[in-house]
Amino acid sequence: MVSPRDALADERAIEALVARYADAVNRRDADDWSALWSPDGVWLAFGRRVEGRDAVVAAWSAAMRGFRLVFHALHGGVIELAGDDARGRFAVSEQLQSADGSPALLLALYRDAYRREPQGWRFACRELEVLYHGPPDLSGEPAAR
Secondary structure: OOHHHHHHHHHHHHHHHHHOOOOOHHHOOHHHHHHOEEEEEEEEEEOEEEEOOHHHHHHHHHHHOOOOEEEEEEEEEEEEEEEOEEEEEEEEEEEEEEEOOOEEEEEEEEEEEEEOOOOOEEEEEEEEEEEEOOHHHHHHHHOOO
Protein backbone atom coordinates (compact mmCIF):
# COMPACT_ATOMS: atom_id res chain seq x y z
CA MET A 1 0.00 0.00 0.00
CA VAL A 2 1.27 3.47 -0.89
CA SER A 3 1.38 5.91 1.98
CA PRO A 4 -0.36 9.29 1.58
CA ARG A 5 3.08 10.93 1.73
CA ASP A 6 4.39 8.76 -1.13
CA ALA A 7 1.25 9.39 -3.17
CA LEU A 8 1.62 13.14 -2.68
CA ALA A 9 5.29 12.95 -3.71
CA ASP A 10 4.32 11.00 -6.85
CA GLU A 11 1.61 13.53 -7.73
CA ARG A 12 4.04 16.41 -7.26
CA ALA A 13 6.64 14.65 -9.44
CA ILE A 14 4.09 14.13 -12.22
CA GLU A 15 2.94 17.76 -11.96
CA ALA A 16 6.60 18.76 -12.31
CA LEU A 17 6.92 16.51 -15.38
CA VAL A 18 3.95 18.24 -17.02
CA ALA A 19 5.35 21.68 -16.10
CA ARG A 20 8.77 20.76 -17.56
CA TYR A 21 6.97 19.79 -20.78
CA ALA A 22 5.44 23.27 -21.06
CA ASP A 23 8.76 24.91 -20.21
CA ALA A 24 10.63 22.90 -22.86
CA VAL A 25 7.99 23.76 -25.48
CA ASN A 26 8.22 27.47 -24.66
CA ARG A 27 12.01 27.39 -24.89
CA ARG A 28 11.96 25.06 -27.95
CA ASP A 29 14.44 22.83 -26.18
CA ALA A 30 14.30 19.45 -27.91
CA ASP A 31 16.84 17.87 -25.54
CA ASP A 32 14.86 18.79 -22.42
CA TRP A 33 11.60 17.81 -24.15
CA SER A 34 13.07 14.45 -25.18
CA ALA A 35 14.14 13.64 -21.62
CA LEU A 36 10.49 13.66 -20.51
CA TRP A 37 9.51 10.63 -22.60
CA SER A 38 9.84 6.89 -22.03
CA PRO A 39 11.97 5.25 -24.74
CA ASP A 40 8.80 3.60 -26.15
CA GLY A 41 6.60 6.66 -25.56
CA VAL A 42 3.60 7.36 -27.81
CA TRP A 43 2.41 10.82 -28.88
CA LEU A 44 -1.07 11.17 -30.39
CA ALA A 45 -1.75 14.62 -31.83
CA PHE A 46 -3.62 16.06 -34.82
CA GLY A 47 -4.58 12.64 -36.17
CA ARG A 48 -1.05 11.23 -35.99
CA ARG A 49 0.30 8.43 -33.82
CA VAL A 50 4.04 8.58 -33.31
CA GLU A 51 5.81 5.81 -31.38
CA GLY A 52 9.24 5.80 -29.76
CA ARG A 53 11.05 8.74 -28.17
CA ASP A 54 13.27 9.47 -31.17
CA ALA A 55 10.32 9.52 -33.58
CA VAL A 56 8.25 11.61 -31.14
CA VAL A 57 11.01 14.20 -30.83
CA ALA A 58 11.54 14.29 -34.61
CA ALA A 59 7.80 14.87 -35.17
CA TRP A 60 7.68 17.59 -32.50
CA SER A 61 10.79 19.32 -33.89
CA ALA A 62 9.30 19.32 -37.39
CA ALA A 63 6.01 20.77 -36.09
CA MET A 64 7.81 23.50 -34.14
CA ARG A 65 9.59 24.66 -37.31
CA GLY A 66 6.18 25.78 -38.60
CA PHE A 67 5.87 28.45 -35.90
CA ARG A 68 7.59 31.72 -35.08
CA LEU A 69 6.12 31.56 -31.58
CA VAL A 70 4.50 28.92 -29.42
CA PHE A 71 3.47 29.77 -25.87
CA HIS A 72 2.25 26.63 -24.10
CA ALA A 73 0.32 27.39 -20.89
CA LEU A 74 -0.73 24.78 -18.36
CA HIS A 75 -4.08 25.21 -16.58
CA GLY A 76 -4.08 22.36 -14.08
CA GLY A 77 -5.25 18.81 -14.13
CA VAL A 78 -5.94 15.58 -12.33
CA ILE A 79 -3.76 12.54 -11.66
CA GLU A 80 -4.72 8.94 -10.82
CA LEU A 81 -1.90 6.81 -9.39
CA ALA A 82 -1.59 3.04 -9.82
CA GLY A 83 1.79 1.94 -8.45
CA ASP A 84 4.51 2.59 -11.02
CA ASP A 85 1.93 3.74 -13.58
CA ALA A 86 -0.43 6.68 -13.51
CA ARG A 87 -2.93 8.48 -15.68
CA GLY A 88 -3.67 12.17 -15.90
CA ARG A 89 -5.60 14.82 -17.73
CA PHE A 90 -4.34 18.39 -18.04
CA ALA A 91 -5.89 21.46 -19.66
CA VAL A 92 -3.56 23.53 -21.85
CA SER A 93 -3.68 26.49 -24.15
CA GLU A 94 -1.23 27.60 -26.80
CA GLN A 95 -0.92 31.02 -28.30
CA LEU A 96 0.64 30.51 -31.69
CA GLN A 97 2.18 32.54 -34.47
CA SER A 98 2.77 30.57 -37.66
CA ALA A 99 5.80 30.97 -39.86
CA ASP A 100 3.85 33.46 -42.01
CA GLY A 101 2.92 35.54 -38.94
CA SER A 102 -0.71 34.39 -38.63
CA PRO A 103 -1.93 34.16 -35.02
CA ALA A 104 -3.94 31.25 -33.65
CA LEU A 105 -5.16 29.85 -30.36
CA LEU A 106 -5.26 26.20 -29.31
CA LEU A 107 -7.35 25.03 -26.34
CA ALA A 108 -6.95 21.37 -25.50
CA LEU A 109 -6.81 18.55 -23.01
CA TYR A 110 -3.85 16.22 -22.72
CA ARG A 111 -4.79 12.67 -21.73
CA ASP A 112 -1.64 11.11 -20.35
CA ALA A 113 -0.20 7.80 -19.24
CA TYR A 114 2.91 8.05 -17.05
CA ARG A 115 5.45 5.45 -16.06
CA ARG A 116 7.92 5.50 -13.17
CA GLU A 117 11.38 4.79 -14.55
CA PRO A 118 14.80 4.80 -12.84
CA GLN A 119 15.17 8.49 -13.81
CA GLY A 120 11.71 9.34 -12.45
CA TRP A 121 8.25 9.71 -13.96
CA ARG A 122 8.08 9.89 -17.78
CA PHE A 123 5.37 10.11 -20.42
CA ALA A 124 4.40 6.66 -21.67
CA CYS A 125 1.63 8.17 -23.80
CA ARG A 126 0.39 11.70 -24.40
CA GLU A 127 -2.81 12.24 -26.38
CA LEU A 128 -3.90 15.72 -27.40
CA GLU A 129 -7.67 16.30 -27.50
CA VAL A 130 -8.24 19.59 -29.31
CA LEU A 131 -11.21 21.58 -28.02
CA TYR A 132 -10.59 24.66 -30.18
CA HIS A 133 -8.00 25.61 -32.78
CA GLY A 134 -8.57 28.84 -34.62
CA PRO A 135 -8.50 32.63 -34.42
CA PRO A 136 -7.35 34.05 -31.06
CA ASP A 137 -10.68 35.87 -30.61
CA LEU A 138 -12.50 32.51 -30.44
CA SER A 139 -14.54 33.35 -33.55
CA GLY A 140 -13.87 29.90 -35.01
CA GLU A 141 -15.87 26.76 -34.35
CA PRO A 142 -15.07 24.49 -31.39
CA ALA A 143 -13.70 21.09 -32.36
CA ALA A 144 -16.27 18.32 -32.79
CA ARG A 145 -16.48 16.14 -29.71
